Amino acid sequence: MVARRSPRGKTKRRLDTDDEEEEGYQGPQDGATSTSISVTAPAMEQASFDSWAEFQTSLERYQAETYQLYFGETAMNSTARNKRILENYKGDDESLPRTIPVKRFEHYNKLLRCTHYGRPRHRGSGERPRQKSRNVGCTARMSVCLQFDGYDWKIRVTLHSRVHNHRLSEDVFNQYSRVRVNLPDDVVGHVNQMLSHHSERRSIWHFVRDNADSELSMKDIHNLVARLARQNYSAPTLEGRIDKYLRDFCEDD
Template sequence: MTNWYKSWEEFHTSLSKHQNQTHQLFRLRSSTSVSQRNKQEVHVYAWMTSQESGQGPANDFVQQVDTTRGSISRFGTKNVGTHNHSLGRRQFDNHPSNRRIDEPGLVELVRDLSSACSKAKLIMQHLRLKSGQYAQKQSLYVYAPIIAHTQSYLILGKQATLRDVHNLVAKLKAMRNGSASVEERLKARLREFCTQSGNTATVFIDDAKTAQTITLQSQQMRRFFKAFPEVMLVDATHNTNDAMFKLFSFMVHDVYRHGQYVQHSLMENESEECLRDAISAFKEFNPTWEETKVIIIGKDFGELALLEREFSQAKSFVPFSCKKKYLRTEMTKREYGGTNSLNTKRAEDSIDMMLKATTLDEYTIGLKCLFYLLDNVKLRAEDPVPHPKHTFLQYFMRNWGSCRQLWAAFGRAGIPHLGNNRRARDFMGYLKDILKSTMGLDECVDTLIFLQSVLRT
């Protein structure tokens, strides 16, 4: 509903009333010419100079200095007994001095929760509850609203905000880390890890003497790979530390078809140089790498050529589930006409035929069905595949048709591949739930080492 006002005074009165009722502040914008603004600045400058010369209005406070006694006295000449802001329960509860968490028990609680990687919003919710219980237990006379709940009364806790929690967590983290730098803490943690029998850690540096790749492998990881080297899964994830290092991991399947990590690598980026560092460290400490026959990768893996060169005896595949999910999303994009330009369900059936084709002829039949759906071209078995016209067909032939051996079933005929890398992605999701982008690099490494020790036991 639109309201119209007869004057600006009526509008400002209504706006002030609305701000007080909704506890909001609206910024008023107006267009002021340069000449008008310059006049105002000149007026303010003239008022400031008149103050300095003693010709301005009287000060609210007068300060006297006694040079003989070395004392300073100050007394007021004007007193204002009214507040320049609204008063109420909401303003009192949200004042910084009343929101501050300074009770030792609550501070220790925040320290424990932050060390356990709890989310800030959950910490804030817990603090509001615990601070109310703390006030009741200690019989503190705090200003807090009283609410009735199942015929009992509960003192609501301090109204700590999300920014208060972040500030407190950052303060406790700085106290916990001490004066040592991230590099010093990381170096000490890696040395401690390598003191255990069979554990290895490698740090690769660039020309600027900066770490670009860090690899971790425990003794149990090496045992797992030695026992099950035939099929290896490769995947990467991001947002695991504040240094923006990518987590690149190798995984195998044990006798119970459970995924087991065999190496973790933290890389500055997914460049060929960093990947070569991770692979070289893996080869150095795992002499049975030549027994690997199949490597299953994700659809976003960019350095496939490097992987094929380093593991020339193995074949690389893209899992079925990644292919179908990715193409299903790609078909709905506007640049390919959206869902209205093609029959999505029938197109998915044609792609599924190509995925499950055990021979090249079966793959070609599914491809010709896709041509019939999108380009309306009827092709017989002996007809060659024409040049695609539909934008999605052009994308498909350019990006997927050229590497059909990687994802079609006929390309992996007679080779054990254990289906797909869903287990690897499930484990990556498990890691991403624990590793956070706010963690330091040393915290990330320490968490990876701890998680691997838990999986081992």
């Protein structure tokens, strides 16, 4: 498949790092086809936020309460948005257009899609047992954009399509790897130390199982180790790695 080029100023990527195929993941439908189910999730109670951190906190709470899971597919950062504003400005130099305060708001907008977005994969006889693809073509999505309300900048939910073509339930929600591997920072710190001593994956699995309230498979541990390895490369200190791990779970980009 040839990747499509993203529009100027945008980056396009899935922001959660879990594999689409998960060991032990049974799928959201229990035998029902995607065309036979239509579930409308409740709306978010809050639609305006003072910061991306406030939005993310509200989103995490909303997802847990409604058993939805979104990932950030696209985003434009504020620097790119400011550049575009200034490039398109036709006025005089004394009345420059309002630009986004980049230090306060790293991103201009985000598009979030249901974790079951994407064309279903039809795998052959070589599919490993108990391993399923999440993709069922769900079109639920959320657009979030930074706007100036006349007094200050606000992050607003500008569009929220809440219709899913799969079940929304606590048992399905708890199967998602991102939910299962949301570990306390002290456990993450110890896992990092185990990695620095080249501990085996099974030893890490036993430690996490005994010290965190999570039912993790070995596939989850492999995903966790891969995620931490990437973070260790970009954040050399233990404190930095823990902070980056927590932000990566809460942030989209």
